[in-house]
Amino acid sequence: MARRSHVQTTINGETVEFLCEPRQSLLEVLRDELHLTGAKEGCNNGNCGACSVILDGRLVNSCLVLGVETEGKSVETIEGLAAPDKLHPIQDAFLENAALQCGICTPGFIMSAKALLEQNPNPTEHEVRYWLAGNLCRCTGYDKIVRAVLDAAAAQ
Amino acid sequence: MPENKDYKVIGTRPIRHDGVDKVTGRALYGADFQMAGLLHGRVLRSPHAHARIISIDTSRAEALPGVKGVVTAKDLPDAGDKVADLGEGAVNLKHLCDNILASDKVLYKGHAVAAVAATNPHIAEEACTRIDVEYEVLPSVLEVRQAMEPDAPLLHEHLKTTSLGETAEEPSNVASHIQHKLGDPEKGFAEADVIIEREFITGTVHQGYIEPHNATAHYNPDGQLTIWCSTQGAFTVREQVAEILQYPISKIKVVPMEIGGGFGGKISVYIKPVAALLAKKTGKPVKVLMNRADVFEGTGPTPASFIRVKMGATKEGKITAAQGYLAFEAGAYPGSPVGPGAMCIFAPYSIENVIIDGYDVVVNKPKTAPYRAPGAPNAAFGSETVLDEIAEHLKIDPLEIRLMNGAKEGDRRADGPVHPRIGFIETVEAAKAHPHYTAPNGKKHHGRGVASGYWFNIGLESSVTINVNADGTINLVEGSTDIGGTRASIAMQAAEVLGIPAESVNPSVVDTNSVGYTAVTGGSRTTYATGYAAYEAAQEVKRKMITRAAKLWEVDEANVQFADGEFSCINGKEAQISFRDLCARLGETGGPVVGSGTVNPGGAGGAYATHVVDVVVDEETGKVDILRYTAVQDAGKAIHPSYVEGQIQGGAVQGIGWALNEEYIYNAEGEMTNASFLDYRMPTCLDLPMIDAVIVEVPNPGHPYGVRGVGEVPIVPPMAAIANAIYDAIGVRMTELPMSPDRLLKAMGKI
Numbered sequence: 008m009a010r011r012s013h014v015q016t017t018i019n020g021e022t023v024e025f026l027c028e029p030r031q032s033l034l035e036v037l038r039d040e041l042h043l044t045g046a047k048e049g050c051n052n053g054n055c056g057a058c059s060v061i062l063d064g065r066l067v068n069s070c071l072v073l074g075v076e077t078e079g080k081s082v083e084t085i086e087g088l089a090a091p092d093k094l095h096p097i098q099d100a101f102l103e104n105a106a107l108q109c110g111i112c113t114p115g116f117i118m119s120a121k122a123l124l125e126q127n128p129n130p131t132e133h134e135v136r137y138w139l140a141g142n143l144c145r146c147t148g149y150d151k152i153v154r155a156v157l158d159a160a161a162a163q
Numbered sequence: 164m165p166e167n168k169d170y171k172v173i174g175t176r177p178i179r180h181d182g183v184d185k186v187t188g189r190a191l192y193g194a195d196f197q198m199a200g201l202l203h204g205r206v207l208r209s210p211h212a213h214a215r216i217i218s219i220d221t222s223r224a225e226a227l228p229g230v231k232g233v234v235t236a237k238d239l240p241d242a243g244d245k246v247a248d249l250g251e252g253a254v255n256l257k258h259l260c261d262n263i264l265a266s267d268k269v270l271y272k273g274h275a276v277a278a279v280a281a282t283n284p285h286i287a288e289e290a291c292t293r294i295d296v297e298y299e300v301l302p303s304v305l306e307v308r309q310a311m312e313p314d315a316p317l318l319h320e321h322l323k324t325t326s327l328g329e330t331a332e333e334p335s336n337v338a339s340h341i342q343h344k345l346g347d348p349e350k351g352f353a354e355a356d357v358i359i360e361r362e363f364i365t366g367t368v369h370q371g372y373i374e375p376h377n378a379t380a381h382y383n384p385d386g387q388l389t390i391w392c393s394t395q396g397a398f399t400v401r402e403q404v405a406e407i408l409q410y411p412i413s414k415i416k417v418v419p420m421e422i423g424g425g426f427g428g429k430i431s432v433y434i435k436p437v438a439a440l441l442a443k444k445t446g447k448p449v450k451v452l453m454n455r456a457d458v459f460e461g462t463g464p465t466p467a468s469f470i471r472v473k474m475g476a477t478k479e480g481k482i483t484a485a486q487g488y489l490a491f492e493a494g495a496y497p498g499s500p501v502g503p504g505a506m507c508i509f510a511p512y513s514i515e516n517v518i519i520d521g522y523d524v525v526v527n528k529p530k531t532a533p534y535r536a537p538g539a540p541n542a543a544f545g546s547e548t549v550l551d552e553i554a555e556h557l558k559i560d561p562l563e564i565r566l567m568n569g570a571k572e573g574d575r576r577a578d579g580p581v582h583p584r585i586g587f588i589e590t591v592e593a594a595k596a597h598p599h600y601t602a603p604n605g606k607k608h609h610g611r612g613v614a615s616g617y618w619f620n621i622g623l624e625s626s627v628t629i630n631v632n633a634d635g636t637i638n639l640v641e642g643s644t645d646i647g648g649t650r651a652s653i654a655m656q657a658a659e660v661l662g663i664p665a666e667s668v669n670p671s672v673v674d675t676n677s678v679g680y681t682a683v684t685g686g687s688r689t690t691y692a693t694g695y696a697a698y699e700a701a702q703e704v705k706r707k708m709i710t711r712a713a714k715l716w717e718v719d720e721a722n723v724q725f726a727d728g729e730f731s732c733i734n735g736k737e738a739q740i741s742f743r744d745l746c747a748r749l750g751e752t753g754g755p756v757v758g759s760g761t762v763n764p765g766g767a768g769g770a771y772a773t774h775v776v777d778v779v780v781d782e783e784t785g786k787v788d789i790l791r792y793t794a795v796q797d798a799g800k801a802i803h804p805s806y807v808e809g810q811i812q813g814g815a816v817q818g819i820g821w822a823l824n825e826e827y828i829y830n831a832e833g834e835m836t837n838a839s840f841l842d843y844r845m846p847t848c849l850d851l852p853m854i855d856a857v858i859v860e861v862p863n864p865g866h867p868y869g870v871r872g873v874g875e876v877p878i879v880p881p882m883a884a885i886a887n888a889i890y891d892a893i894g895v896r897m898t899e900l901p902m903s904p905d906r907l908l909k910a911m912g913k914i
Contacts, residue, residue, distance in 0.1 A: 030285065044195035045188020047423070049373040050455040054840035057373055085188035098186040102178045105805035108647035108813065110185030111192060111374040111423025132853075140849035143840060145371045145424050146647060147809055148816030149848035150856075 016077040018043070019087025027074035033067075034058045036074035037084060045085035045114045049143065056142030059115040059122075060084045066122035068141075085114035088121070097121055097159040106155035108146035116142050120156045129160055171727070172658045173868055176805045177665040179651040185421075193377035193393035193420040194452055201379070202231055202280040204441045204451035205287035206434060207294050208461055209269035209276055212303035212527040212833025213316065216267060216276070216296065223293040224279055229286035232444035233294065234437065235277045236266035240409040247406040258496040260407055262530050263436050269298070270318055270495035271529050272834045273460025275433070280441040280449045303527040303833040307469050307492045310336040310526045318495065318525045338497030338523045343505055343578040351484025351516025355475025359552045360486075363545040365882075365900040366826030367467040367492065370534045371817070371845050374423020375458045380438035381448035388415045388439055393422040395429045395644060396683030397675045403432045408439060418674040419644045422684075426817070427533030428463055430683050459838035463532020464827060465541075466492040466499045472508075472545040480559045482550075482568045484516040485509045485577075489542060491523060494530040499523045503619075504538030506578045507879070508546050510617035511587050511771060512568045517577035527833050533685065535814060536618040536875035540821065540882055544900060547614035547883030552896065561613050561887070562595045565773070586797030586861030586871075587771040591615065593859050594773040599793040608780045609790070610892025613773065616879025620767040620872035621686030622865075626679025627696040629657060629704050631756040635743025636667040637704070642681025643693040644672055647813075647874070648806035652690040653697045655802050656868060660701035661742055662728025679761055687872020690802055691863075692764055698867050699760025708745055711752040715740070766865015770872055772796040774815065774880040778888040785907030787823055787889060793855040794880075799863035799871030811856035811877045818881025820846045826901050 011026040018041070027036050034051075037043040037060070049055035051070045058069040061083040088095040097120050100106070107113045116139065123130060123138040130138065135156045136149075144152060184190035221233040245256040260266070265274050277294050281287035302316040309315055317334055324331040326340035352358060378392040388410065394400045397417040405412045422429060434451040441449040453461065471488040487508045493499035501521035509517055554564040569588045575581050594600055594613065604611045628640040639654055654668035681693065705725055712730040713720040715738075722734040730745060732738040740748075749756055777791040794815045801807040824844045828837045837843045862869025886897045895910045908914045 028285075038195070042197065043188075044191065047192070047374065048194065048452075049375070049423075050840045052455070052839060052841070054455075055373055089187050094183070094186065098183075101186050102182040105176070105179070105648065105803075105809055107182070107185055108806070108809055109372070109374070109422060109424045110181070110190055111372075111421075113185050114188045117186060136848045136851075140847040143373055143845060143847065145373055145426070145817070145845065146813045148812035148814075148854045149846075149851055150812045150854045151805070151809060153848060153853070 012075050014075055014078050016079065017081040019084060029073065029075055031074045032070050033072040033074050033077055034069040037069060043084050043086050047111050047114065056119060057112050057115040059118040059142065061118060061122055066119055085118055088117065096162050100155040100159035100162065104151045104155035104158060106147065106151040112142060112144045116144065116152055120159065124160055124163065128163055132157060170659055171662065172655045172665050173800065173802050174804065176803060177651060179648050180654060180670050181645060181650050190421045192374060192423050193391065196379050196391045196420055196450065198448050200447050202282060202445055202447045202449045203284040203287050204278055204280045204438055204449045205284065205291050206275045206437060206451065206457065207277040207291040208457065209265065209272055209274040211269055211298055211300050212272050213301040214269050214298035215301060216265060216269060217299055218297045219277060220295040221277060223295065224290040227286065227290045227293060229282040230279055230290045231282065231447065232280045232441055233277060234440045234444055236264040238440050238444065239264060239407065256406060262496060263407060263433065271527050273529060275461060278437045278441060280445050304336065305527055305829055305833050307467060307490045307524045307526060310524050311490065311522065318527065322525065336525045338493060338525060341502060341505060341521045343519045344517065345575065345577040346516035348484045348486055348516045348518040352475045354477065354483040356478040357553055357556050358473065358475040359549050360471065360473035361549055361898055363470040363898045365468045365541045365544055367464045367528060368821050368825045369459055369464045369843065370426040370428035372424025372426060372428060375453040375455060376429065376433055376462060377452045378435040378438040379448060379450040380442040382442050386414055389418060390435055390439065391418045391420055392435055393420055393429060395422065395425040395685050397642065397644065398680055399430055399683050400432055400435055401675050404436050404439060407436045416674055416676045419672060422644050422646055425646055426535045427537060427685055430685055431463055431532050433462055455840060456838040459843060460835055461529060463530055465534035465537060466531045468492065468541040470541060470545040472549045474549045474553055476553050476557065478557060480557055480564045480567050482512055482514050485514050487519040487542065487546065489521045491538065492526045492528060492531065493523050494528045495525060496530045497523055497525060499531050500533060500538030502538065504542040506576065506619060507539035507617045508542035510576050511565065511570055511615045513570045513574040519577055535817060535878040539616060539618055539879045540818065543614065543616045543879045544882040544886065547880065548886050551887040562591050565591045565615055583768065584861065584864050585769055585771060586859055589859045589861050590771050590773040590795045590797055593795045593857055594775050594793065597775065597793055597857065599775050599791055599855065604777060608782060608892050609777065610888040610890065611775065611777050612884045612887030612891055613775050614880040614883035614887060615771065615773045616876055617769060617771055618687065618876040618879060619769045620691065621688045622692050622764040622767040623682035623686065623688055624763045625681045625693040625696040626761045627693060627700040627759065628678065629700045629758045631704060631746055631749065633747050633749065635663065635746045636669060637661065639668050639670045639697060640673055640678050641670060641693055642673065642678040643689045644684045646684055647810060648803060649684065649689045649693065652802040652806060653694050656694040657697040657701040660698055660705060663742055687770065687874040688767065691767055691866055691870045691872050692762055694802065694870060695764055695866060696760040696762045699762060700758040703758030703760065704756055707756045707758065708742065711749060712740060712745055714752045715748065764865060766863065768799055768863030768865055768871040770797055770876040772876045772880055774884045776884045776888050778885060778892055780889060780892045780907065785904035787902060787907065789819055789852060791852055793857060794877055795857040795859060796873065796877060797859045797861050797871060798873045799866065800860055800869035801858050802868065802870060804858060807858055807873050808856035810873045812854040814877025815854050815881055816846050816851060818878045819851065819885065822882040822885040822900060822902055824901055824903060
């Protein structure tokens with residue numbers, strides 16, 4: 008087994024330390040080492056967006072980032088979004104709009120939408136569709152997802 | 164007959180019960196399952212499309228540090244020549260086992276050959292490269308018409324065509340030939356003023372669920388096998404694993420985790436028995452995950468097909484005869500959905516003279532699996548395009564010709580059954596009245612198309628148990644895995660019976676030891692059949708609660724009435740108590756109340772859809788863009804309209820992908836060359852407009868609330884609707900799927 012590196016990073020506002028092999032992706036680290044399984048593996052090569060997280064304010068596919076690259080950085084995952092007694096407005100909008108069916112892509116879409124609304128609080132429908140084109144959903148046909156993100160923007 | 168009244172819960176849009184778990188990342192899917200001491204499994208797959216396995220040497224893999232066990236087909240019990248009944252029809256057990264781990268031959272690139280369990284997934288993957296397999300490569304055949312040729316390479320030396328009950332002498336790749344005939348087709352064509360006959364080709368497409376297959380298995384020392392997995396049906400996993408491993412079902416517990424999409428593709432087992440074999444061999448729990456390439460290359464796509472359709476009509480537009488020839492690729496083992504394709508092809512119409520021939524043909528591609536209305540989309544691409552051409556020829560509006568010929572209650576389908584009350588005409592009328600259909604459409608290279616589709620839906624077994632809580636809520640235990648909001652649609656039916664809010668129901672999807680037998684989440688059956696079981700369970704709760712109220716009031720049960728969540732005494736005594744208040748008094752009236760419902764209903768009502776689509780064709784690039792899309796569908800009764808709309812929208816978009824982009828691309832060696840989400844391009848949200856889902860409600864007489872299945876039929880019309888729209892835009896009839904830019908440019912004579 009390859010030597011494991013010690014990494015210190017911030018995840019959802021908490022300082023976290025972990026050991027990982029150099030070849031382990033951030034997605035593997037989140038899921039297998041830290042048991043944060045909200046980020047999903049759909050393709051493991053950056054095509055589906057199910058593993059989307061926010062790294063130092065930037066939306067990334069966590070399958071394309073190495074665990075060791077997060078040293079000293081800040082990672083936001085789906086698990087950090089809701090307050091203990093209150094969902095994030097994007098999460099509420101997904102529920103109100105029935106914007107999920109099987110739900111496997113949902114964490115990725117919500118993280119992607121969060122990154123969008125941080126950059127562009129009032130996106131048009133086309134801007135939402137352009138931004139979310141990196142996230143695949145096979146169940147919904149996207150209609151209700153796009154509406155949910157537009158609703159979340161309006162509610163802010 | 165469906166109850167005809169104003170519903171309190173049905174037709175509303177409550178937040179789904181599993182919603183918070185799914186928007187917070189807390190919901191646990193199969194790959195999220197963890198347990199102490201877990202090993203990780205990886206499957207070695209064939210690099211060849213067709214080869215004989217000469218030898219497999221696993222010694223170098225076993226020697227790798229961290230490897231705990233390697234299995235091959237030799238670890239499977241001998242399947243012999245047994246035919247197993249797995250609820251979805253009879254299956255040859257040897258074929259089933261050989262698809263899990265190949266024994267003598269590999270029949271497609273990606274065919275599983277061996278599997279490794281190791282202390283981490285990377286070691287397991289590395290170990291797979293150290294398994295030495297010697298192959299004798301054989302010629303392969305990848306296309307249905309070529310596979311039907313007498314001199315085609317044979318996949319199975321013992322497979323002989325069964326044709327209309329007779330079995331042929333010589334082996335063939337054609338597993339079976341079926342035929343449906345109604346009336347006198349020859350006479351019908353003789354009566355026609357216009358006859359159109361066209362040939363169609365559809366590509367191999369995948370269900371494309373975002374979650375890859377997964378399975379974790381563990382044997383207790385007492386032999387109890389537990390499998391945690393994503394599946395459309397925990398009980399069908401139990402049956403298949405029991406048959407493949409020759410192990411009693413009572414010693415297998417299947418725990419369904421949340422499932423990340425299925426669309427028919429997560430009914431067959433692939434790695435579940437492999438995980439069990441590895442767990443047995445190592446004595447440890449083993450988790451096996453597929454990657455995306457494994458999913459494309461090793462799990463069921465839906466068939467490519469060759470279809471010939473001939474239809475004749477009088478000059479007034481009456482269809483006098485129809486003929487269909489359907490040749491479907493089954494993949495490596497028999498069992499394509501050509502049967503359902505043949506059932507559905509002309510089912511929207513009342514036609515007196517019909518003949519349909521269907522052929523199930525093996526080719527060197529992965530064994531096909533069901534995909535949303537399996538077989539029907541391929542068939543409708545042909546029939547709905549030919550009908551459009553007839554309408555054009557006769558200068559009749561394409562929706563008008565559908566109204567003129569539309570199937571109604573009492574009409575006979577070519578494969579036998581007589582339609583009960585159906586809502587086809589209503590979908591066409593709604594499409595015709597929709598502002599989309601009357602909106603202007605005349606710009607250059609813009610076009611509008613319509614098409615309809617049918618899917619019969621199924622019933623099958625479901626079980627539900629309801630436990631009543633002291634605070635007026637109920638716990639609803641079900642065996643249907645929830646892929647698209649069925650916890651809500653099932654809970655709402657129980658809530659309606661008991662006069663309580665949807666939020667007062669706590670639904671749980673449980674393992675095979677904890678609920679009665681329940682068939683797969685598939686066939687558009689879950690809200691219909693498991694909803695029906697929930698209705699029955701709630702009725703039993705209601706009856707028992709009436710007994711309790713009678714006991715409380717010391718009156719005869721006949722004097723207790725229940726309406727709108729209130730029990731009242733109707734004779735002699737002034738007394739009322741709400742469902743909720745009575746729940747608090749169960750202890751004093753005889754103890755807990757539990758209701759159960761089990762069904763195997765025969766009244767699954769068929770579903771119809773009619774779609775309208777506007778496209779624009781880019782003359783330079785051949786790219787087709789969807790500008791506007793309206794999908795009308797008869798839901799019978801929409802229990803939760805948002806999730807019905809979601810099914811319609813999702814199905815339509817899968818159809819759009821099938822129509823425009825998606826296909827398996829093979830090289831000369833029979834290798835799939837686009838086994839990734841980058842190269843197998845499913846629609847993204849940037850490729851699409853909003854999808855206007857229009858629900859029509861013609862109640863199904865076979866369900867207490869009139870429910871029809873809604874999941875499958877929306878994928879049936881899109882391919883033909885888009886082809887018809889492309890014709891309207893550029894005057895070219897597209898007869899091959901997908902209608903990708905290169906095919907458009909060829910059809911327009913540009914390349």
